[in-house]
Every structure is written in C-alpha cells, then in structure tokens.
Amino acid sequence: MTWQTFLFIAVAAAAFGYSGYRFKILFNMMKMHQGKSSRLNLISERIMTAIVNVLGQKAVLKKKNAGIMHAIIFWGFIVITTGTLEQFATTLYAPANFEFIGQSAYKGLAFLQDFFTVAVLLAVFYACYRRFVVRPEGLGKSRDANIVLALTGSLMVSILLMNAFHILGLDPWYKHSLAFSNGIAQALSSLGLSPEAYTNLGTFFKWIHMGLVLGFAVYIPSSKHLHIVAAGPNTFLRTLPREKGMKPINFEDETVTQYGAAKITDLSWKDALDYYSCTECGRCQDLCPAHNTQKPLTPKMLILDLKENMYRNKEKLLAGKYEEISPIMDENVTEDVIWACTSCRACEIACPVFIEHTDKIYEIRRNLVMMESKFPAEVQSVFKNMETNASPWAFSAADRGNWAEGLAIKTMAEDANVDVLLWVGCAGSYDDRNKKVLKAFASLLKKAGVKFAILGTEEQCTGDPARRIGNEYLYQTLAKANIETLNRYAVKQIVTACPHCFNTIKNEYKDFGGQYEVHHHSQYIAKLIGEGKLKPTKGVDETVTFHDSCYLGRWNNVYDQPRDVIKSLPAVRLVEMKSNHDQSMCCGAGGGRMWMEETIGKRVNVARTEQALATKAGIIAASCPFCMTMMSDGVKTKDMQDKVRVMDIAELMDQATP
Amino acid sequence: MNIFVCIKQVPDTETKIKLNADATGIDSAGIKWIMSPFDEFAVEEGLRLKEKNAGSTVTVLSAGPARVVDTLRTALAMGADNGIHIELPENADNNMSAKALAGALKKEPQVDIVFMGKEAIDDGAAQVSQLTSEYMGIPCVTVALAVEYSATSVKCKREIEGGAFEMIEASLPALIAAQKGLNEPRYASLPNIMKAKKKEVKMLKAADVGVSDADQKIRYKGLQLPPPKPAGKKISGDPAAQAKELVRLLHEEAKVI
Numbered sequence: 001m002t003w004q005t006f007l008f009i010a011v012a013a014a015a016f017g018y019s020g021y022r023f024k025i026l027f028n029m030m031k032m033h034q035g036k037s038s039r040l041n042l043i044s045e046r047i048m049t050a051i052v053n054v055l056g057q058k059a060v061l062k063k064k065n066a067g068i069m070h071a072i073i074f075w076g077f078i079v080i081t082t083g084t085l086e087q088f089a090t091t092l093y094a095p096a097n098f099e100f101i102g103q104s105a106y107k108g109l110a111f112l113q114d115f116f117t118v119a120v121l122l123a124v125f126y127a128c129y130r131r132f133v134v135r136p137e138g139l140g141k142s143r144d145a146n147i148v149l150a151l152t153g154s155l156m157v158s159i160l161l162m163n164a165f166h167i168l169g170l171d172p173w174y175k176h177s178l179a180f181s182n183g184i185a186q187a188l189s190s191l192g193l194s195p196e197a198y199t200n201l202g203t204f205f206k207w208i209h210m211g212l213v214l215g216f217a218v219y220i221p222s223s224k225h226l227h228i229v230a231a232g233p234n235t236f237l238r239t240l241p242r243e244k245g246m247k248p249i250n251f252e253d254e255t256v257t258q259y260g261a262a263k264i265t266d267l268s269w270k271d272a273l274d275y276y277s278c279t280e281c282g283r284c285q286d287l288c289p290a291h292n293t294q295k296p297l298t299p300k301m302l303i304l305d306l307k308e309n310m311y312r313n314k315e316k317l318l319a320g321k322y323e324e325i326s327p328i329m330d331e332n333v334t335e336d337v338i339w340a341c342t343s344c345r346a347c348e349i350a351c352p353v354f355i356e357h358t359d360k361i362y363e364i365r366r367n368l369v370m371m372e373s374k375f376p377a378e379v380q381s382v383f384k385n386m387e388t389n390a391s392p393w394a395f396s397a398a399d400r401g402n403w404a405e406g407l408a409i410k411t412m413a414e415d416a417n418v419d420v421l422l423w424v425g426c427a428g429s430y431d432d433r434n435k436k437v438l439k440a441f442a443s444l445l446k447k448a449g450v451k452f453a454i455l456g457t458e459e460q461c462t463g464d465p466a467r468r469i470g471n472e473y474l475y476q477t478l479a480k481a482n483i484e485t486l487n488r489y490a491v492k493q494i495v496t497a498c499p500h501c502f503n504t505i506k507n508e509y510k511d512f513g514g515q516y517e518v519h520h521h522s523q524y525i526a527k528l529i530g531e532g533k534l535k536p537t538k539g540v541d542e543t544v545t546f547h548d549s550c551y552l553g554r555w556n557n558v559y560d561q562p563r564d565v566i567k568s569l570p571a572v573r574l575v576e577m578k579s580n581h582d583q584s585m586c587c588g589a590g591g592g593r594m595w596m597e598e599t600i601g602k603r604v605n606v607a608r609t610e611q612a613l614a615t616k617a618g619i620i621a622a623s624c625p626f627c628m629t630m631m632s633d634g635v636k637t638k639d640m641q642d643k644v645r646v647m648d649i650a651e652l653m654d655q656a657t658p
Numbered sequence: 659m660n661i662f663v664c665i666k667q668v669p670d671t672e673t674k675i676k677l678n679a680d681a682t683g684i685d686s687a688g689i690k691w692i693m694s695p696f697d698e699f700a701v702e703e704g705l706r707l708k709e710k711n712a713g714s715t716v717t718v719l720s721a722g723p724a725r726v727v728d729t730l731r732t733a734l735a736m737g738a739d740n741g742i743h744i745e746l747p748e749n750a751d752n753n754m755s756a757k758a759l760a761g762a763l764k765k766e767p768q769v770d771i772v773f774m775g776k777e778a779i780d781d782g783a784a785q786v787s788q789l790t791s792e793y794m795g796i797p798c799v800t801v802a803l804a805v806e807y808s809a810t811s812v813k814c815k816r817e818i819e820g821g822a823f824e825m826i827e828a829s830l831p832a833l834i835a836a837q838k839g840l841n842e843p844r845y846a847s848l849p850n851i852m853k854a855k856k857k858e859v860k861m862l863k864a865a866d867v868g869v870s871d872a873d874q875k876i877r878y879k880g881l882q883l884p885p886p887k888p889a890g891k892k893i894s895g896d897p898a899a900q901a902k903e904l905v906r907l908l909h910e911e912a913k914v915i
C-alpha cells in the first residue's frame with residue numbers, strides 16, 4: 001500500500017460519505033411526503049420506457065441539436081465511467097486494472113473512452129455556445145449549469161492530459177487505441193522531460209480527475225445535475241399509459257381532512273422525485289401557451305419553485321413537523337400562476353424526464369377550491385349552474401334535449417336498443433354554434449345507417465369543468481349520477497363530439513364504476529369511412545388547416561383520425577400550422593379556462609388563431625366545441641370572419657356526403 | 659352578537675314554471691330548489707359580521723315545507739352555526755311567513771340583528787322584511803347596499819329612485835334587507851359542507867310560533883302562465899324602407915305609437 005492508496009481511501013470515503021449523507025436527506029424528504037402515488041403496474045412497459053428513453057435517449061433526442069449534445073454527454077459518461085472505475089481500482093490496488101477483459105476488448109474500450117472524452121468535450125463547447133451565445137429563452141441563466149459545464153469540461157481535459165503524459169512516461173501497449181491522447185502526447189513530447197517527470201505529471205492529472213469526480217459526487221445532490229440520479233427512476237415511474245385520469249378523492253373516508261395540496265408535503269413522493277429530476281432545460285416552458293402569452297405561469301419555474309419550497313421547509317419536513325410547514329401559495333406560486341394553466345399538457349409531452357406538471361397544478365387547485373373557496377369570481381356561477389342545472393352555463397336542465405327537436409332522434413328512454421349512445425355534452429346541447437355541429441354529426445350517423453340514441457334530459461354535465469378547476473366533490477356528484485344512468489341502460493358504446501367528455505368518460509369514469517367503449521366522433525367518422533358506410537363525394541375546393549384539441553391529441557393520442565377524415569374529402573388540401581400534433585398549441589379553453597376571464601397578456605386563442613391564419617387556409621377545422629368557440633372568437637378578433645371559417649370536421653364531412 | 663338570517667327556498671332561476679292541476683300554485687315536481695340569491699347576500703353579511711365579532715353566532719331561519727331544510731343546510735355549509743325550520747304549508751303567503759319568522763325570533767333570548775334578502779325571486783313581493791320587523795317591533799332598512807356597524811346602531815346605505823343613495827341610521831336590534839352588491843357571497847368549502855351535515859336544525863310547528871290558518875291573507879284562485887312570446891319579425895329592405903316599415907308596424911300592429 002502506498003501513501004496514494006491511503007490518501008485515496010481517506011478522500012473517497014469522505015466524499016462518498018458526505019455525498020451519501022446528502023442523498024439520504026433527499027430520500028428522506030421524499031419519503032415524508034404524504035400524498036399517495038402508486039406506480040408499480042405495467043412493469044414490462046416500464047422497463048421498455050426506461051431502456052428507450054434513458055439508454056436510448058429517445059425523449060431527449062426529440063429536440064435535435066441539444067438532444068444530440070446531451071446524448072453524447074450521456075453515452076460518454078457511461079463509457080468514461082468505466083475508465084474512472086479502473087482508476088479508482090488501480091489506485092487502491094495497482095494490479096487491479098481491467099485488462100482481464102482481454103487484449104482486443106481492452107483496446108476497444110480504450111478507444112471508446114478516448115473517443116468519447118473528445119466528443120464530450122466538443123459537446124461541452126457546444127453547450128457553452130448555446131448557453132452564452134444562442135441563449136434560448138427557456139434555458140435562462142444558471143450559475144449551477146455553468147459550474148456543471150466547467151466541471152465536465154475540466155474532467156475531460158484532465159483525462160486527456162493524464163493519458164497523454166502516461167503515454168509519454170509509461171508507453172503503454174494500448175497507446176495506439178488512445179488516438180486523440182496519443183496525438184496530444186506527440187505534441188507534448190516537445191517539452192522534453194524525463195519519463196519519470198511525464199509519469200508524475202500523468203499521475204498528477206489522474207488525481208485532478210479523481211478529485212473532480214469526487215467533487216462532483218458531493219456537488220450533485222444540490223445541483224440540477226441531480227437529474228443524472230433521479231431521471232432514470234423518474235422515467236421508469238412515469239405515468240403509464242399516457243391517457244391518465246386525475247386521481248380520485250375518497251370523500252367517504254372520514255380520516256381525510258385535507259383535500260388537495262396546501263403544503264408541499266400534501267403532494268406525493270413522486271412529485272419530489274420530479275423536482276429532483278428537473279434538468280432546467282426549459283422545454284416545457286417553450287411550449288407553454290400560458291407562458292407564451294405573458295401569463296406568470298411557466299411550468300419550469302413551477303417545478304423549481306415547488307422544489308425551493310421543499311428545501312425551505314427541509315428541517316420541518318425531516319422532523320415531521322407538518323403543521324409548521326409553510327404553504328405552497330407564496331410570492332412565486334400565486335393564484336394567477338395556478339389559474340393560468342389550460343391543462344394542455346404540452347409541458348409534460350415536452351419534458352425529457354417525464355415530469356408531470358398538471359398533477360401538481362390540479363392538486364393545488366383542489367386545495368384552493370375545496371378547502372379555501374378561492375377561485376376566480378366568475379367560476380362561482382359555473383359551479384352553481386353545474387350544481388342546480390348540471391351544466392356550466394345557465395340553461396335549464398329541462399332544455400338539454402331541445403337541440404334535437406324535429407330531428408327524429410330517439411332518447412334512450414324511448415329506445416335503448418342501439419349501436420351507440422350519442423353523448424351530446426353541454427356545448428352541443430346549449431351553445432348555438434355547437435348545436436349545428438351536433439346536428440351535422442347526427443345527420444352523418446343517419447346517413448351511415450348507425451342506430452343511435454341520446455340521453456336527452458337524463459344527460460348531465462360530465463363534471464369535467466369542475467374537476468379541472470379543482471372541485472372534485474362537485475365532479476363526483478355529476479360523474480356518479482351519469483354513471484348510474486349509463487349503467488341503468490347497460491350502455492356499452494359511446495360516441496361524443498367533445499374531447500373533454502370523451503376524455504372524462506373514457507379515462508376517468510372507470511374509477512367510479514363506469515366502463516364503456518368511448519369514441520371521439522373523429523374516430524367514429526374515420527371508422528365509418530373505412531367501412532364504406534360514409535362516402536364523401538362532393539368536392540370541397542378549399543385549403544383546410546386542422547387545429548389539434550389537447551384532450552384529443554396530447555391526452556389521448558388521437559392525431560391521425562381527424563386528419564384522415566379531412567383528407568377523405570374530395571378536393572380538400574390539408575395544411576399544417578407551425579405547431580401541430582403533439583407540439584400543437586392550445587386554444588386557451590382547457591383546464592376550466594373556458595369559463596375564466598383572461599386579463600393578463602395576449603389572449604391564447606388569438607395567438608393560436610394567428611398561427612392558423614398564417615397557413616392561408618380558408619377553413620380552420622376543429623374537433624372540439626371549446627376549440628370551436630375559441631378559434632371562432634380569434635378569427636373575429638382578427639376581423640377575418642369574412643375570409644376564414646371555423647368548422648367542425650363533422651360539418652365538413654356532412655357537407656361532402658350525399 | 660346573536661345574528662339571525664332569514665332565508666327562503668325558491669325554484670332555480672332556470673326553472674320552466676308549470677302550474678299545478680287546479681292552477682292555485684306552481685307544480686313543484688322536478689324543480690331544483692335554491693336559496694333566493696338576495697338571501698345569499700344576507701347570509702354572507704351575517705357571516706362577515708360574525709367574523710368581525712368574536713364569540714358571535716349566526717342562526718339561519720326558514721319557513722316552509724320540509725324541503726327548505728336543504729336550503730338551511732346550504733347556509734350552514736357557508737358557515738352559519740345553527741338553523742331553525744318553521745314548518746308552514748306550501749302556499750304560505752308573505753304575512754304568514756313574516757309572522758312565523760317573527761314568532762320564532764321572539765322566542766330567542768336575544769336578537770341583536772336580523773338579515774334577509776330584499777325580496778325573494780319567486781314571487782318578488784319584497785314584503786317579508788318589513789312585515790317581520792313590524793311583528794317584532796324593530797326598525798327595518800330595506801335595499802341595503804352597505805352597512806357600517808357600531809355597538810348600538812347600524813348605518814345603512816340604501817338605493818332610492820333615480821339612482822340616488824341615502825344613509826339611514828337605525829338602533830339595534832334592527833332588520834336589514836340586502837340588495838345585490840352588499841357583498842360577494844362565498845362558496846362553501848368542502849370541510850364546511852361536511853360539518854353542515856352534522857349541525858343542528860331546530861324544528862318548530864306553526865302553532866309554536868303563534869301562527870294559524872287565519873294568518874294566510876292571500877289565496878290564489880286561478881293562475882295563468884304568460885302567453886308564449888310570438889316569433890320575431892325581420893324587416894328587410896334598405897334603411898329608409900326599413901324605418902318606414904318599422905313605424906308602420908309599431909303604429910298599426912303593435913299600436914304603441
């Protein structure tokens with residue numbers, strides 16, 4: 001044993017010991033969260049998603065340049081770590097090198113290590129260029145990021161110098177595999193030092209390298225670089241499948257006294273793991289319609305603010321002094337922040353480490369609404385209307401079926417022996433523009449010979465607006481009433497033209513005993529076309545652009561069928577907007593925003609309408625009643641209503657189908 | 659302070675009113691019942707006053723058939739402490755209701771202030787506040803838009819004709835009838851909704867508060883629904899022709915000019 005061994009043992013034990021202690025604290029903080037989250041279903045899918053997205057870097061690579069940069073650093077990190085481990089091993093016990101893997105394998109490994117050292121160094125240069133020259137808005141300024149880049153760069157330089165000096169001093173047999181280091185060695189040979197001196201310099205840089213690695217280990221727990229530990233598990237534990245429903249609250253359980261999240265610990269351990277995983281890349285923020293229209297919400301800052309709140313309350317949290325923990329709502333997380341979210345889920349789709357922003361916003365809203373009765377004033381009448389008339393708008397429940405008068409549409413009460421139940425929804429029932437959509441869709445169903453019925457006055461609001469706003473209690477009242485009705489008629493198939501009803505009935509009613517096969521009308525029409533039951537023959541000589549509904553696209557992965565319907569129309573040209581499919585921009589109505597005033601910044605619907613108008617399409621096609629309202633308003637705001645029409649895909653299809 | 663709020667249960671504003679078989683009242687089948695919106699302002703005002711005066715209680719009262727207890731629970735969920743239900747028949751008129759409310763209030767050991775809405779949105783009579791205060795022998799301020807409280811009196815800002823306002827001072831105990839704008843009624847929080855289920859609602863019979871059939875002063879003999887609105891008429895042509903046609907129609911058909 002040399003003095004180097006002793007020194008290494010001492011330093012490494014101190015570094016890993018301290019780092020381990022800091023990780024233990026992080027773990028304990030996570031454990032002290034009281035909200036529940038169980039995620040151990042679908043194990044094989046989880047393993048797959050971890051392989052594809054962690055090892056394969058799929059989600060990271062969705063953004064090209066930065067993604068490639070990251071993938072190089074990530075793969076480089078894995079390869080180079082083998083070298084670091086060898087350094088540790090040989091420092092502890094000189095003969096413990098990794099040559100036992102065989103000469104050619106060792107040469108290959110050496111080559112890869114050397115190659116990635118240079119590649120990572122280049123990636124670090126690119127990262128610096130991005131951070132200091134390009135400066136994307138979402139990235140922001142970060143001392144932490146600068147430190148991490150400096151450390152990573154220094155690590156690579158120290159490896160290259162270590163290898164180069166060792167080549168000069170020790171002339172290892174595998175030196176030709178270290179192509180870059182060997183080149184540097186050639187350049188450094190002009191120093192003309194003795195072999196001992198070169199070896200000592202090599203050892204010096206080895207110590208620098210090992211020191212930096214140990215320093216990194218100590219630094220990571222307090223840095224955004226924590227993601228290298230947390231993001232893997234976070235990816236494995238992501239919500240699967242993508243079509244997630246909100247977590248139900250059991251109101252029968254009298255031991256529950258807190259609904260939603262007032263304090264950071266009311267959220268779950270998974271939320272804490274989310275904060276640990278955040279890389280501060282800003283991809284979520286780049287796509288956030290609230291942020292992009294000057295609202296104070298940015299999903300990135302929300303995650304960082306919650307993390308900050310947790311750290312601020314660290315001592316109380318670890319001591320279990322829950323009463324003393326300060327509230328989530330503070331000068332950063334304000335009501336304006338929480339109410340700005342349209343629950344469009346662009347943030348979650350963009351996040352390379354599968355952080356779930358909407359879950360947190362929903363829990364915070366639940367506390368505001370149910371515990372504190374705090375919400376935008378205009379929402380009170382929405383709740384009251386839903387309570388008394390089962391519709392967010394002030395219309396009589398007795399008038400719900402009036403839109404269908406004279407159309408010879410039966411109710412389930414009249415004839416329940418049907419292929420499919422047409423779920424009309426509140427907008428389809430009461431909103432004049434959307435009534436026309438329903439009429440067009442009903443006409444299509446008739447043309448295709450589908451036997452369908454509606455619930456008429458027995459239908460109630462699905463409760464979705466209340467749920468997204470945070471009034472779970474009201475939601476459950478309505479949901480349970482609807483499920484009771486649907487089950488009474490033994491309904492199996494449901495079709496609806498509203499993505500919000502679609503999402504709720506399909507993904508959320510099952511938690512309350514409602515299991516149905518639910519179709520969005522875009523899927524249903526596409527199916528009828530596929531079966532040859534609908535044959536659009538009349539040409540629509542127009543350019544059409546399709547606006548994705550968030551609850552159809554990002555929440556339910558339905559992107560193709562509405563486009564297929566449009567493409568089936570003779571003579572139609574489909575053009576895409578700047579943002580489309582999962583990168584699409586919300587119309588501004590989701591998450592209950594439909595019923596709230598929009599007073600801060602630019603209006604989301606206007607921003608989205610501008611994207612639609614930029615395509616020069618004569619028709620903006622929608623597949624959601626709220627999108628219909630928002631886009632129509634946007635077109636009017638831009639004073640383009642004479643040139644551009646907003647139409648539902650069912651209307652387009654009905655026009656084209658004799 | 660002992661604060662009292664009288665509330666009335668009325669059909670929801672979106673209700674399609676139907677008459678009962680003998681046209682002496684409305685058919686209550688299928689109606690969604692709510693608290694009269696003006697009474698919500700009264701409850702809110704009572705609660706705010708309570709919050710400013712530690713140790714106060716808010717008691718809500720309602721006179722009517724058994725179903726009005728649901729509306730009392732709504733007020734309890736907003737934060738009222740207890741409720742009193744005075745059982746009256748379905749068709750009780752303003753006088754009977756006022757006498758019953760006053761009778762119940764007079765049974766209380768101490769009444770410092772009484773709130774109610776300026777009118778109920780079903781019959782829109784705006785009688786019960788004044789009648790109740792008469793039966794109790796206390797001052798009454800109606801259409802109150804703002805109230806300043808002191809230990810022995812209240813100063814109320816009230817709306818009068820022509821968009822003007824007046825200030826009225828009344829000694830306590832007094833009855834204040836709330837106008838829209840007095841405050842923003844709160845939405846009941848869930849813990850309060852849960853608690854409301856367990857709060858006490860005292861039951862009183864008409865006889866307990868000195869009310870008999872003879873107090874029913876109004877009896878409806880035959881009600882009629884207003885005739886359905888005829889379809890509108892669209893006048894076309896150029897503006898000059900349109901104006902001419904409009905004048906002709908107003909003069910000859912509608913006979914208003």
Ligand code: SF4
Nearest residue numbers: 288341342344345347
């Ligand atoms: S769901 Fe949409 S609006 Fe809400 S934070 Fe995410 S990106 Fe922004």
Ligand code: SF4
Nearest residue numbers: 278279281282284351
């Ligand atoms: S939440 Fe996800 S997308 Fe947003 S900054 Fe953090 S890692 Fe990036």
